[in-house]
Structure formats: structure tokens, C-alpha cells
Amino acid sequence: MEDILEIGGRKIKSRFFLGTGKFPRKSMIREVVETSGAEVVTVALRRVDTSSNDENVLDHIPKTCVIMANTSGARNAEEAIRIARLARAAGCGNWIKIEVIPDNKYLLPDNEETLKATEVLAKEGFTVLPYMNPDLVCALKMVKAGAAAVMPLGSLIGSNRGFRTEEVVSVMIKEIDIPVIVDAGIGRPSDAARCMEMGAGAVLVNTALVTSENPVDMARAFSMAVTAGRISYLSGLPCQFDGARASSPFKGFLRTIANG
């Protein structure tokens, strides 16, 4: 059976989502999409310039992709709502990743304001994907407010430190009925695989590609790791044991019963 991620009525095959803010050239987005098969690409509306012929980032995103505009630069719900509406008007479609970041040093989001924006934008018919600090209670409120998926951070943006928030995000994955997409801080394909093994709906990556020697090949590696992690999750990830175990632990089991 085909494994499809469904968000906002859209069926998505690739669970490798792409961030675009740090690429050395806009044309690299297309190359990365082509080699990795990414279908969801996020762009900051603040960088979208529809008035320019050669500088419009949207022209570098293949038509097959879903554009997920983000509200980068918003410091509160009001600004995020305004940016989301402008994004729709600018032709970025209906998907909006809400980023409300009142902290420029650590770039940690404000869950409270994000929730407010989610509520308003979901009512306006947006497919809302809030970027958030991992928090089960708040994530449940996001679901109730109409979020299509939630995007907890794996570690600090740009840090490449991996899936540091695993404990809380794993609980979110178990308890929340919409996709949980791990965003930010995922530094290596093995980190991405780990997120997917734990049941994440998808993983979003940008810095890890840009800080590698070859972003295009690295994107392919991430895409493969995401697939591997996903298959692993679907196959039922085995639990870990403290000591060594024989590969046939039931050998002699029946005889023991018969003798007893």
C-alpha cells in the first residue's frame, strides 16, 4: 500500500520538506528538489519579490511542489496574520507555516502568539502549520484551533544539533492526531531517520544542506534517510534490550513446558 502523507487535502509522497533561506543561489532550490524528490518547500514571504523578474524565489520552485510560505520576521500573532494574508495575495497558495519569533538570538518561537495566529488563519481557510516549541498541551490546543500539522523544533534553528527534543516530541507524536513535522536543528541524515523512526510525519531541513560541502547530494542523503526512517517506523521499530539476546529466544521453549 502506498504511504501517503495527507495535509490540508493534499497527498504528499515525500516526507522530506525543504527550507530555502540559506542557499547560496536560488537556482539551487530546483536542483535540490530534483535530486531529493521534495514536494513541500517553505519560503519566507519577506524574501518573495513578485515585482522582480530574476529575483523572485517563487520562480525557482518547480510547479510540482507545494509552496509553504512562512511568516519569518513576525514578532506576534498580528504580524503573522498580516504576513499570511499577504502571502496568499502574492500567489503563495494556501499553506502557511506560522513562525512567530520574538527572540532574535535563539530564534525560539512564541507558542502563545502562534496559537492565536493559528486560530485566526485556520478560520480563514489557510492550511496552517505552526512552528512551535515542543509542548503537548499547546499542540493539542493547536489541533483544536484548526492546525493541519504541528512543527516542533528538533533543536535550535541552524544548530545542526539533531533531535534533542525527542522525549517530548515522541509523546506529541503518540498523542496528536495530525502530522508532527520535526523542523529546525536536524543536522544529519541519521537525525532525520531517527525522527521518522519515532513516527514523525515529515522532517524539514535547510541549514544542514547549506553547511555541507555538497548541498544537492546531501539533500538526496536526507531524502533517503527520511524514507528509511519511515519504512522502519511502519515496520514496527523493535524495542531495545539491556543485554545480549539469542536470536532464537524460544528455542527449547515447548520442551520445557512438556517436561513440566
Add this chain to the structure above:
Amino acid sequence: MDSNETFYKLYSENKNRFPGSLPLGNIDDSAFRVLMLREVTSGGLLELLAASSDSVIEVAAERAHALTVRNFGKVVHLYTPMYLSNFCDNECVYCGFKKGNIIERKTLTLDEVRRESEFISGKGLKNVLILTGGSRKEAPVSYIKSCVKVLREKFNSVSIEVYELTTDEYKELIDAGVDGLVMYQEVYDEDMYRRVHLSGSKRNYEFRLTAPERALSAGIRTVNIGALLGLGDWRRETFFTALHAAYLEKRFPSAEISVSVPRIRAQVSSFEPCCKVTDRNLVQIVTSLRLFLPRVGITLSTRERASLRDMLLSVGVTRMSAGSTTRVGGHTMPADENRTEQFEILDVRGVDEIKEMLKGKGYQPVFKDWI
């Protein structure tokens, strides 16, 4: 604003830290130790600035490069300055526009502003920095506000580099569409400040020092600070610029803070810098700032020659001006012998050339970065 709550207090507490707290023993060994640590503290910054050997600066540059790519990507923001007026009531010994200089003075009419605006935006730029001299009479807040309204028709981001304003005045300009402030302290050393700012409202050290925090209290999004390198000891000036940026970052976490590293250039008054800042020093300044302030933007203007700017890109610069002129109306009006520049520009490349240079070096030029 109570000076007990402003950066002036922090400055006063730290002003005697120099040079007394410089490391004892081998300064390069100390700097190497700092480079091994996970985080650079203000003490570590002093040690990085004190270092002198090539090998320390090179290791620092390597780290600064990696940190910049991680935090900003391979992206450089472009803007251009537009001079609105060169009338000035201040007597700053180093400035081409100072009151006592006999030069042709002009304030652009709104039609002239519109022409400059059309010319600059035609180059693809979406971020403009408007400048005036220090004359409230010739370029009042109401005039700046009218200019901002004209400019917002073409630009997504308008920053101001004008005389020091009150919180309410900043608020007025922010409401009119200003999102960025550029305010150089020129020299943090308070004694030197008084020696080079002979008269005019700019002579008030504390009012200028606290202007960035007034603008931030009023809700401005971005603030760019800096010291005019050459007016005071560069190590000390860099240290206080960094301390100031860290203070603003902490007190206004939602703001985007940047620092500039302008070296004093030749201008009409033929003022001789008090302190020499070599190219090598500039590399050390940029790398030290980056390591101490990993998230702060670093701006490098056309004051520096093209080859040096291109080189400094890789060690931490995130913002550059392009197609600059420091003359009132300089984008659209022919050069006039009398209407002088504020200072001399060394990198005279146009916007397209800068764009191609960045692309060639594997950097994405960003023209638009706000709504």
C-alpha cells in the same frame, strides 16, 4: 530615560576595563584558549582583540566563517544610501558636512526624492537608507516623514540615519513606515567624543548613545550601530560596539541588531585619524565581533575598496551597500564641484556588479527582506 537603566550605565561600569584587563603573559596563547571554548565571553572578546599573531587571526577567521554560514546561510543583504540633506548644525571635526565647511548645502524636494527613489528601485533594490545632516531646522521630522511616505511606494524597507530623536519622534517615523535605524556612536570613548564633537546637539554623548534603545522602545525592527574606526583605539572601540550590541540584543530580543565597521575616510576637512586601523586589524575586528555576537548582522559599506570587501565577506559580513553615493541627490543629479560628498567611496561598483561578484563567490544577494 533614566541613565541608570540605559547602556550609558554599562559603558560607565566598563570604561576602565581597558587596557587594565588585557591578558597577562602571552596574548596569543590566551586568544588560542578563547578559540577552544564553546562560547566567547566579553573577557574572551578582549583577548581576541588583543591577539597579534597571524595564526590566531586565521583560526578565528575560520571559526567566524563557519558560524556565519550556519547562522545566516550563504546570503548577503544589499541596500543603498540616499542622502536627503547635508545641512548641519554640528561641528564634528572628521565630517565633510560639518557646519563650518563651506560647501553647497541642499535638501531634496519631494519630487527629487521621488526621482532618486525611482532610479534606485529601478536597480532592483528594495531596502534604502536615508540620511540627513544634523539640522532639525532644514530637515525636520515632518520632512523625513514625508520622504518616507514617498519611498515606501517603492521600497519594502526604509532605514534612517539622521540626528538623534526622542522616543515619540521615532514612533512617529515608525508609524510612517520606517523599520530600521542606523546610529553610529562615532566614538565610544567619552573624552574623545567631546574632543571631536565641538558643538551642536550631537555633542550630547549620552543622548546619542541611548538613541538606539529609544528607537527600539518605540518599536523599530532593526538597529545598526557602529564606531567610526580611527577616532579612538580600535580595540577599545570594537569592544564597546560589541558590548552595546549585546546589551541591545538582550534588552530587545525581538529586534534585529547589526554592527558596522566603518573606517574613517578622507573628506573635505582633511581630518587625520587619531588611530590607524589596518586591513589586518579590520579582519580581526570582523572575526572577533562575529565570534562574540554569533547572531548579529555585520555591515560593510563602500568605504572599503572592492577587493577587501570581497574578502571580508567570508569571515562574517552579512550586509553590504551597493551603488552608493554620499552626495545629496547623488543618484540622479550630475556631480557638482561644490556639492561635495560626505566622505570618499572606494568601492564604486554598481548594483549589478556587486550582485555578480556575490553570485560568483557562491553568495545569494538578497534585495528584499521585509514586507
